[in-house]
Amino acid sequence: MTSNPELSKSPNEASTEPNSKERVFNVDNVNVYYGSYLAVRDVTMDIYANEVSALIGPSGCGKSTILRCFNRLNDLIAGAKVEGKITYRGKDLYAKKVDPVELRRNIGMIFQKPNPFPKSIYENIAFGARINGYQGDMDDLVEKSLKQAALWEEVKDKLKESGLSLSGGQQQRLCIARGIAIQPDVLLMDEPCSSLDPLSTLRIEELIAELKKQYTIVIVTHNMQQASRVSDRTAFFNARAIEAGKQGYLVEYDSTKTIFSNPAEEATKQYITGAFG
Amino acid sequence: MTSADSIQKTEDSQFQTSLRKRYQQGNVLRIVSLIATYIGLVVLGVLLIDVVVDGISYLDWGFLSNFPSRKPEEAGFKSAWVGTIWLMVITAIVSFVVGVGSGIFLEEFAADTWYAKIIEVNIGNLAAVPSIIYGLLGLQAFVRVMEPLTGGRSVLAGSLTMSLLIIPIIIVSTREALKAVPDSLRQGGIALGATRWQVVREQVFPLAFPGMLTGMILALSRAIGETAPLIAVGALTYIAFLPDIWPITEGLQTPFTVMPIQIYNWVSRPQAEFHSVAASGIIVLMAALLLMNSIAIFFRNKFQQKIY
Numbered sequence: 001m002t003s004n005p006e007l008s009k010s011p012n013e014a015s016t017e018p019n020s021k022e023r024v025f026n027v028d029n030v031n032v033y034y035g036s037y038l039a040v041r042d043v044t045m046d047i048y049a050n051e052v053s054a055l056i057g058p059s060g061c062g063k064s065t066i067l068r069c070f071n072r073l074n075d076l077i078a079g080a081k082v083e084g085k086i087t088y089r090g091k092d093l094y095a096k097k098v099d100p101v102e103l104r105r106n107i108g109m110i111f112q113k114p115n116p117f118p119k120s121i122y123e124n125i126a127f128g129a130r131i132n133g134y135q136g137d138m139d140d141l142v143e144k145s146l147k148q149a150a151l152w153e154e155v156k157d158k159l160k161e162s163g164l165s166l167s168g169g170q171q172q173r174l175c176i177a178r179g180i181a182i183q184p185d186v187l188l189m190d191e192p193c194s195s196l197d198p199l200s201t202l203r204i205e206e207l208i209a210e211l212k213k214q215y216t217i218v219i220v221t222h223n224m225q226q227a228s229r230v231s232d233r234t235a236f237f238n239a240r241a242i243e244a245g246k247q248g249y250l251v252e253y254d255s256t257k258t259i260f261s262n263p264a265e266e267a268t269k270q271y272i273t274g275a276f277g
Numbered sequence: 278m279t280s281a282d283s284i285q286k287t288e289d290s291q292f293q294t295s296l297r298k299r300y301q302q303g304n305v306l307r308i309v310s311l312i313a314t315y316i317g318l319v320v321l322g323v324l325l326i327d328v329v330v331d332g333i334s335y336l337d338w339g340f341l342s343n344f345p346s347r348k349p350e351e352a353g354f355k356s357a358w359v360g361t362i363w364l365m366v367i368t369a370i371v372s373f374v375v376g377v378g379s380g381i382f383l384e385e386f387a388a389d390t391w392y393a394k395i396i397e398v399n400i401g402n403l404a405a406v407p408s409i410i411y412g413l414l415g416l417q418a419f420v421r422v423m424e425p426l427t428g429g430r431s432v433l434a435g436s437l438t439m440s441l442l443i444i445p446i447i448i449v450s451t452r453e454a455l456k457a458v459p460d461s462l463r464q465g466g467i468a469l470g471a472t473r474w475q476v477v478r479e480q481v482f483p484l485a486f487p488g489m490l491t492g493m494i495l496a497l498s499r500a501i502g503e504t505a506p507l508i509a510v511g512a513l514t515y516i517a518f519l520p521d522i523w524p525i526t527e528g529l530q531t532p533f534t535v536m537p538i539q540i541y542n543w544v545s546r547p548q549a550e551f552h553s554v555a556a557s558g559i560i561v562l563m564a565a566l567l568l569m570n571s572i573a574i575f576f577r578n579k580f581q582q583k584i585y
Contacts, residue, residue: 071468073464073467076464076467078388078389101471102470104467104468104469105469105470109464109468111461111464111465111468113461115459115464115465116465117462117465117466117479118462118480118483127471127479128470128471131469131470131471131475131479132469175465178465178469179468182470
């Protein structure tokens with residue numbers, strides 16, 4: 001496979017100047033269709049490097065759909081179509097010459113339900129590195145990734161055991177370790193704590209705060225307190241009922257502080273105060 | 278229930294529970310399903326006893342090591358059981374490669390188009406086509422048209438015909454096994470930058486493999502007892518030689534017979550002695566079936582343990 005150097009932005013370069021607001025994603029007037037059904041419309045937002053951007057809103061508002069545009073996971077759904085323009089570090093994400101497989105190595109994803117592979121803990125992490133042609137020492141990489149995901153101390157003596165033998169919170173941290181083992185630029189998180197207990201959630205949130213020093217993070221969450229705790233910027237999506245179901249749209253995108261203290265839109269205010277959703 | 282022990286609130290008149298009636302319904306259903314189970318078991322038991330009583334007297338080493346004969350006491354089963362092993366091994370290899378391959382393609386790679394749906398419906402239909410039809414197809418395709426390759430009425434032509442017969446079953450069961458693998462695993466792999474093939478090989482296939490083996494077992498169990506298609510392709514009933522293992526190309530082109538055909542031939546003879554010989558053949562056939570299934574189940578369990 002020919003590698004596209006402009007897509008392969010290493011996270012270390014980004015972390016050298018943590019204060020500059022480097023733009024990672026630019027979403028410009030994006031509509032997402034499933035077949036002829038317009039699921040999300042009119043989304044315009046910028047995602048900046050080494051920040052946590054949270055996407056919040058009621059169910060059906062399209063926040064997960066937008067998240068899955070960033071690593072082109074919607075490509076897997078027959079009939080899914082993205083209109084408008086999304087750029088990743090200045091390059092059109094949906095240009096013909098962009099190979100989604102190559103792109104996904106740079107943009108990792110953590111799912112709602114922990115989905116470790118039915119393999120050993122070690123193999124769970126080694127898999128991504130191996131398929132992407134990692135040349136370095138695998139043992140080191142596994143250890144480093146598990147340490148970054150704050151899981152090393154709990155599993156260092158049982159790396160040969162199944163990833164499924166871990167608790168839910170540990171499984172999710174294993175999935176994070178798996179995601180960062182391939183040294184991506186961005187981490188997408190799709191409600192990573194929704195199936196976890198409060199203590200595990202707290203650990204993941206601490207981890208997110210740690211990880212943003214190195215990675216750019218976009219997180220979808222149902223939990224507004226979580227968004228206010230972990231994120232730098234928050235996008236509020238809302239949904240309106242149409243004939244085919246629900247149609248999501250972006251209401252407001254601003255710094256988390258503004259969204260939670262002084263939102264511009266009435267709907268945002270109602271949502272964050274718990275009046276609906 | 279209105280007995281003194283009832284824990285129902287007495288004044289609760291909107292719920293007429295009649296607990297006794299509900300228990301009765303459950304008991305009736307349980308007895309009916311119990312009877313249904315035992316009907317099958319009893320019939321099988323009677324068959325087994327009948328066959329063993331008939332056939333045990335002719336079942337000895339000579340029966341397994343002799344070729345067929347006109348005299349019942351010298352008649353042997355050698356060419357039949359060796360032929361069945363040849364047929365099963367070749368059929369298993371061909372149908373596994375083609376059936377599992379198509380199943381993986383249709384389930385994991387093919388786009389969800391009307392073309393794929395037509396293929397899907399057709400495969401479902403093929404699984405229900407009478408086996409004699411496959412025999413006629415095999416006769417034309419493998420025995421006549423491809424004669425230079427198969428050598429005519431050969432064990433290879435028979436195996437290919439048998440493979441055609443069971444491939445639809447294997448495709449369907451392979452797809453079911455693949456469907457049972459949660460999509461979240463595929464997405465997890467793809468999100469790490471894996472290609473479809475890498476995801477299928479590393480995440481999906483190991484999990485689906487035991488299920489695929491189950492489909493193979495069922496399909497091969499059907500193949501081992503099939504007679505009609507092999508009669509159509511011309512498996513003979515009197516074979517007094519074995520295919521050569523080496524060179525395999527010649528062995529594959531040798532005429533052959535299999536256990537069900539030999540049994541059928543003996544049963545249709547007038548002499549009562551041959552009916553007992555046939556019973557011995559049935560015992561061997563069932564033993565072979567049992568052995569084959571046990572091996573397959575052993576492998577399936579082995580693979581299931583390997584997966585966490």
